[in-house]
Amino acid sequence: MIGKDLAQAKQLLEAGQLVAIPTETVYGLAGNALDEQAVLEIFRVKNRPAFDPLIVHTDSFERIADFVREIPEKALLLAQHLMPGALTLLLPKSDLIPDLVTSGLDRVAVRIPNHSLTRSLLSSLPFPLAAPSANPFGYISPTTARHVEQQLGSQIPYILDGGPCEVGLESTIVGFENDEPVIYRKGGMAIETIERLVGKVRVQAHSSSNPLAPGMLKSHYAPRTPLQLVERLQLPVTNHQSPVNRVGILSFQTNYGAEYQEILSPTGDVSEAARHLFAAMRRLDQLGLDVIYAELVPDEGLGKAINDRLKRAAV
Ligand code: TXA
Ligand code: MG
Secondary structure, eight states: EEEOOOHHHHHHHHOOOOOOOOOOSOOOOEEEEEEHHHHHHHHHTTTTTTTTEEEOOOSSHHHHHHHHHHHOOHEEEEEEEEOOSSSSEEBOTTTTTHHHHHHSSSSEEEEEOOOOHHHHHHHHHHOEEEEBBOOOSSSSSOOHHHHHHHHTTTTSSSEEEOOOOSSOOOEEEEEEEETTEEEEEESSSSSHHHHHHHHHOOOOOOOSSSSGGGGGGGSSSOOSSEHHHHHOSSSSSSGGOOOOEEEEESSOOOOOSSSSSSEEEETOHHHHHHHHHHHHHHHHTTTTTEEEEEEOOOOSSHHHHHHHHHHHHOO
């Protein structure tokens, strides 16, 4: 069921059940992070491999201190300026966090979402929420309550509706090596914003052999329809279309006049494009097309994370 009833969401979570929650990045599939049964249920519903750890969500930085053993200086700086927000920090975990949540790793991912409904919910609960994106493993993350309902609706008792996500991309994940920040997943917090606070950061967001995080796997966040990346589409796009191929277009700014097309930001704004990306990919995916041609966007601000997701979605 979809609704806006905070009391019901709280009651279900306190009873060990799962609730889908809105955040500014994407919707999450939440359960009590300190309850192993609830955590197992998250892995089961998402069909997620047990080696892929979960992010722990809370409402204040003071509470994060209970879940971690130490906080490097630059982590503190990022937290002070960018939390709540689309930023996840990987920090050495305390014993309070079950090993199941971190898949046995020594670090826990922590985040304070910037969404008023979910922050109220988190403040009302005596425990933090473990929450991966509320999609089946490997598919596109949901940015509306309806997206969650379409795929997981029959498996969870409640979806808290907080409207469409304002950022639209998963959080940027930052870990620390010798106390220096390293980006493990590009996301809804622009690298430029992070670098203004802590100086140049290393990006280690690509790994196919031994990923620290499956969000780093090359094929992830993918639609079912084959998606091909193009530098720039040729006009008119209909010339691409042979009678046997039904083609969809995912463009940044340009209207190609194609029959099946999504334009991410007619004004050419990468943040607007980020907000629309996943919903647009889902709409095209539902048309049963033979192929989607997608254009890369300008590689600046959130454009870097959009291009990262497009590359991972591509065949
Ligand atoms: O914006 C977001 O981050 C959303 C919302 C719901 O908060 N959540 C999200 O969760 O995207 P998920 O589970 O779909 O992606 C989390 C990524 C995964 O790739 C996971 O492997 C990585 O974070 N991760 C979580 N804990 C980790 C840890 N202890 N060490 C390394 N990577 C970790
Ligand atoms: Mg995910």
